[in-house]
Amino acid sequence: MEGLERYRDIVPDFELFVESMARPLPVTARINTLKTDRNRLLSRLTESKVSFRPFSWYDLGLELDVEKPGNLIENLMGHIHVQEEISMVSPIVLDPKPKERVLDMCAAPGSKTTQIASMMENRGLLVANDPANTRVASLRSNCERAGAINVVVTRYDGRRFPSTKFDRVLVDAPCTGQGMARKDITVLDRWSLKRSLGLQRLQRALLKRATDLVKPGGVIVYSTCTFAPEENEAVVSWVAERVPQVSLEKVSVEGLESSPGLTEWDGSRFGDEMEKCARYYPHKNDAGGFFVAKLIKE
Amino acid sequence: MSQSSLKNRSPFSPLDRAEVAELMESRFGIPPAAFEDVSFYRKGRNVWAFSLPEIPDLRCESVGLRFLSVRGRVPKPTTYALQLFGNLATKNTVDLSADEAEKFIAGDRQRLEAEVEDGYVVVSYRGEVLGCGLYVRGELASQLPKERRIMNEGAKTCSSDGDVE
Numbered sequence: 001m002e003g004l005e006r007y008r009d010i011v012p013d014f015e016l017f018v019e020s021m022a023r024p025l026p027v028t029a030r031i032n033t034l035k036t037d038r039n040r041l042l043s044r045l046t047e048s049k050v051s052f053r054p055f056s057w058y059d060l061g062l063e064l065d066v067e068k069p070g071n072l073i074e075n076l077m078g079h080i081h082v083q084e085e086i087s088m089v090s091p092i093v094l095d096p097k098p099k100e101r102v103l104d105m106c107a108a109p110g111s112k113t114t115q116i117a118s119m120m121e122n123r124g125l126l127v128a129n130d131p132a133n134t135r136v137a138s139l140r141s142n143c144e145r146a147g148a149i150n151v152v153v154t155r156y157d158g159r160r161f162p163s164t165k166f167d168r169v170l171v172d173a174p175c176t177g178q179g180m181a182r183k184d185i186t187v188l189d190r191w192s193l194k195r196s197l198g199l200q201r202l203q204r205a206l207l208k209r210a211t212d213l214v215k216p217g218g219v220i221v222y223s224t225c226t227f228a229p230e231e232n233e234a235v236v237s238w239v240a241e242r243v244p245q246v247s248l249e250k251v252s253v254e255g256l257e258s259s260p261g262l263t264e265w266d267g268s269r270f271g272d273e274m275e276k277c278a279r280y281y282p283h284k285n286d287a288g289g290f291f292v293a294k295l296i297k298e
Numbered sequence: 299m300s301q302s303s304l305k306n307r308s309p310f311s312p313l314d315r316a317e318v319a320e321l322m323e324s325r326f327g328i329p330p331a332a333f334e335d336v337s338f339y340r341k342g343r344n345v346w347a348f349s350l351p352e353i354p355d356l357r358c359e360s361v362g363l364r365f366l367s368v369r370g371r372v373p374k375p376t377t378y379a380l381q382l383f384g385n386l387a388t389k390n391t392v393d394l395s396a397d398e399a400e401k402f403i404a405g406d407r408q409r410l411e412a413e414v415e416d417g418y419v420v421v422s423y424r425g426e427v428l429g430c431g432l433y434v435r436g437e438l439a440s441q442l443p444k445e446r447r448i449m450n451e452g453a454k455t456c457s458s459d460g461d462v463e
Contacts (some may be wrong), residue, residue, distance in 0.1 A: 077376075
């Protein structure tokens with residue numbers, strides 16, 4: 001847990017934060033409205049004697065009292081998608097609409113992609129991009145099971161994604177994944193400043209490219225599942241500085257507890273604007289850890 | 299024409315919607331209006347269903363979802379296509395009991411009496427579509443993709459659902 005010590009001064013209730021890392025994540029899923037609706041699904045689960053607890057903050061999210069949710073028949077039918085609670089935040093902040101053109105730049109394995117597809121009601125265009133050959137198979141399979149017919153899968157390096165214009169772009173960037181420690185504790189030992197800084201170069205280039213691809217008036221959401229400011233505020237502020245047409249908008253999801261983004265870290269000033277970003281800590285929502293920024297292009 | 303547009307020329311060729319819809323109507327009684335907002339494309343031996351009448355100018359690995367396989371003598375609907383549109387079917391549908399559904403989701407074949415024509419059928423359980431089956435001479439063979447099949451634990455979920463208890 002050594003990697004966490006550096007966050008002592010920025011995380012509220014730090015001891016509780018560290019303790020929470022040892023607790024496994026609840027099993028959670030999202031109701032797929034492309035194939036069912038909330039009432040139908042909930043009554044099916046009740047009839048099957050599967051215990052569940054709906055999220056307080058999101059009516060399509062559920063905590064399930066099963067060991068292997070992947071073995072539920074509702075999963076086979078694509079009526080639910082097993083997905084970590086906090087990761088449902090980025091599509092909600094992105095707020096895609098039916099008939100829009102949307103890019104999910106780092107899409108595999110497709111949890112957020114299928115959530116976006118359902119928010120778009122299977123209309124318009126959703127480009128699900130991921131360069132990794134090995135990850136594209138799971139991305140395609142998840143999109144098909146979800147019944148997403150508005151998704152095309154591409155395999156570009158996001159930094160060089162071809163010039164096309166989108167209404168909204170999600171950059172759910174590759175990261176050191178510290179926020180997923182409750183799922184896999186070894187991510188904490190694998191963290192190093194060097195890894196964060198290596199990823200930072202990629203993250204900056206991805207987000208920078210996203211600002212080229214979004215139409216005037218369009219929205220970009222940048223998210224990671226790590227706590228490292230090097231991969232979060234240091235990325236967003238770097239891009240905001242270089243692309244004057246973008247400005248930050250406050251991220252706030254009702255019912256979830258978040259902390260504001262950092263205005264400085266380790267001697268670097270990010271600026272007061274960064275307070276508009278949201279940091280989600282595992283002990284505050286009994287979920288994973290997450291960072292979300294929302295940028296609007298003039 | 300620029301080189302890049304040549305390079306991106308899509309391997310997906312458009313199909314006549316009415317033709318695909320007619321196929322689904324004649325076999326399953328699904329009204330053609332169900333596909334009003336869907337465009338169909340063919341690539342190799344697969345027909346894909348996609349939301350837009352034009353494929354974006356990108357190198358696409360897939361567009362929408364695989365809808366039919368036209369490998370065999372008769373076009374075969376994918377499980378995913380039937381999960382999405384099969385609830386509108388009025389014929390060649392089979393609703394399974396809990397025990398039968400358990401075998402079906404495990405990928406098995408089973409003897410079964412059903413009032414259907416031989417060929418591909420919409421298989422459902424408790425009113426919701428499980429996927430595609432092949433019914434021939436009194437035997438139903440599950441066509442679920444291998445990676446979707448559920449053994450043991452899944453079967454337990456299925457048989458403890460109140461239908462049998």
